[in-house]
Amino acid sequence: MELVNLKDSSDTASFAEAVKRGLGKNQGLYFPEHIPTLDNIDELLEKPFVERSIEVLRALIGDELNNGELEEIVQTAFAFGAPVEQVNDNVYCLELFHGPTLAFKDFGGRFMAQTLSRISEGKPITILTATSGDTGAAVAHAFHGIDNINVVILFPKGKISALQEKLFTTLGGNIHTVAVESDFDACQSLVKTAFDDPDVREGLHLNSANSINISRLLAQVCYYFEAVSQLPKEKRDQLVISVPSGNFGNLTAGMIAKSLGLPIKRFIAATNLNDTVPRYLKTGEWDPKTTVATMSNAMDVSQPNNWPRIEALIERGYIDKACLKGEMVDEEYTQLAMRQLAQQGYTSEPHAAIAYRAVSHDLEDGEIGLFLGTAHPAKFRETVENVLGNPISLPKALADVAGEDSLAVDLPASYDALKQHMMDLLK
Numbered sequence: 089m090e091l092v093n094l095k096d097s098s099d100t101a102s103f104a105e106a107v108k109r110g111l112g113k114n115q116g117l118y119f120p121e122h123i124p125t126l127d128n129i130d131e132l133l134e135k136p137f138v139e140r141s142i143e144v145l146r147a148l149i150g151d152e153l154n155n156g157e158l159e160e161i162v163q164t165a166f167a168f169g170a171p172v173e174q175v176n177d178n179v180y181c182l183e184l185f186h187g188p189t190l191a192f193k194d195f196g197g198r199f200m201a202q203t204l205s206r207i208s209e210g211k212p213i214t215i216l217t218a219t220s221g222d223t224g225a226a227v228a229h230a231f232h233g234i235d236n237i238n239v240v241i242l243f244p245k246g247k248i249s250a251l252q253e254k255l256f257t258t259l260g261g262n263i264h265t266v267a268v269e270s271d272f273d274a275c276q277s278l279v280k281t282a283f284d285d286p287d288v289r290e291g292l293h294l295n296s297a298n299s300i301n302i303s304r305l306l307a308q309v310c311y312y313f314e315a316v317s318q319l320p321k322e323k324r325d326q327l328v329i330s331v332p333s334g335n336f337g338n339l340t341a342g343m344i345a346k347s348l349g350l351p352i353k354r355f356i357a358a359t360n361l362n363d364t365v366p367r368y369l370k371t372g373e374w375d376p377k378t379t380v381a382t383m384s385n386a387m388d389v390s391q392p393n394n395w396p397r398i399e400a401l402i403e404r405g406y407i408d409k410a411c412l413k414g415e416m417v418d419e420e421y422t423q424l425a426m427r428q429l430a431q432q433g434y435t436s437e438p439h440a441a442i443a444y445r446a447v448s449h450d451l452e453d454g455e456i457g458l459f460l461g462t463a464h465p466a467k468f469r470e471t472v473e474n475v476l477g478n479p480i481s482l483p484k485a486l487a488d489v490a491g492e493d494s495l496a497v498d499l500p501a502s503y504d505a506l507k508q509h510m511m512d513l514l515k
């Protein structure tokens with residue numbers, strides 16, 4: 089697989105290089121030089137998840153990982169399913185929260201951890217990543233206990249749910265967590281600064297594991313195929329997919345799946361009040377505002393870092409711009425959508441509810457809607473219980489960590505403080 093830096097076309101990388109580097113020169117994102125078209129989609133859709141995913145990834149990655157390696161990686165990483173649940177006559181939910189940390193980020197995190205531990209051949213690596221909640225947990229669990237890989241996770245102090253925080257701050261060992269006294273965008277910018285600092289980048293062999301890393305995106309492509317395989321055949325070509333979006337990794341993966349030939353009619357980019365993209369799609373003006381805190385905090389992002397990849401998919405002719413619509417759902421309508429879902433017998437959480445609202449509102453005659461269930465409702469228990477007025481029970485993964493102590497260290501949003509901390513910890 090050949091990848092090219094979207095900010096500097098002279099900076100190219102193989103799959104292994106792009107996975108190790110994370111970001112390219114000038115903080116540019118790596119993007120596939122060429123996305124193939126698969127001519128055996130129907131046949132692929134008949135296959136089981138793991139087997140099909142190996143074939144899809146083989147088509148994208150090529151022969152850089154040998155067959156045995158790719159098989160092992162996928163089998164270990166995708167050890168749980170992604171079931172489609174029907175919510176009403178024409179709307180379905182793709183449940184991506186059946187992994188160890190109960191959110192879709194388990195797919196990308198685990199695939200990346202397995203890939204990296206194979207391609208780095210035992211050399212020490214430091215993963216540095218910013219999280220608004222779920223990435224941290226997924227990355228921490230995916231890398232916990234892997235030899236020669238240390239993980240440093242930054243998160244905005246007090247801005248993610250207590251339970252969510254416990255999922256990644258209680259592991260210890262090779263997992264180091266930092267509570268930054270600011271918001272998610274500040275965490276993200278500290279990560280970017282660290283990657284620009286040669287002392288830290290070379291000295292600690294930095295690697296980013298957030299949705300910037302190409303391996304995470306490729307893993308996510310696979311569950312879009314899994315979704316289509318479970319939908320009624322006669323409706324497949326009328327499919328509208330609504331993606332609850334923050335950094336837009338999930339939507340990028342869906343668009344790569346469509347570029348490969350998967351029958352997806354169009355996409356809806358659903359956001360909360362942090363609506364830079366929906367406004368941009370309407371007005372043509374890129375005008376990020378200050379990030380505001382919402383119930384769907386994993387989407388509290390006003391400068392989505394995967395957006396240049398979506399632009400590239402459109403500019404390079406893989407995706408027709410008319411296939412993408414943006415929709416902002418405010419706090420009131422998010423709650424309304426959660427209640428409407430509950431009335432239909434489906435308990436959901438704010439992120440998925442936003443995508444449900446956007447698609448159920450927008451479907452045209454004959455179309456069917458699929459929204460991504462990006463997290464288990466219990467991950468947002470307090471909010472869900474407040475909105476629905478009913479207690480919900482905790483799955484085992486959450487119940488187990490609820491009583492443990494957080495091992496996170498508090499730091500101000502200062503690069504010098506972060507650098508000092510990392511050098512002390514890891515040098």
Ligand SMILES: *Cc1c(COP(=O)(O)O)cnc(C)c1O
Pocket residue numbers: 191192193221222223299332333334335336337338339386387439440462463
């Ligand atoms: C990360 C996350 C999102 C946003 O996904 P992006 O790929 O960053 O757009 C949505 N919902 C939940 C629950 C998440 O954890």
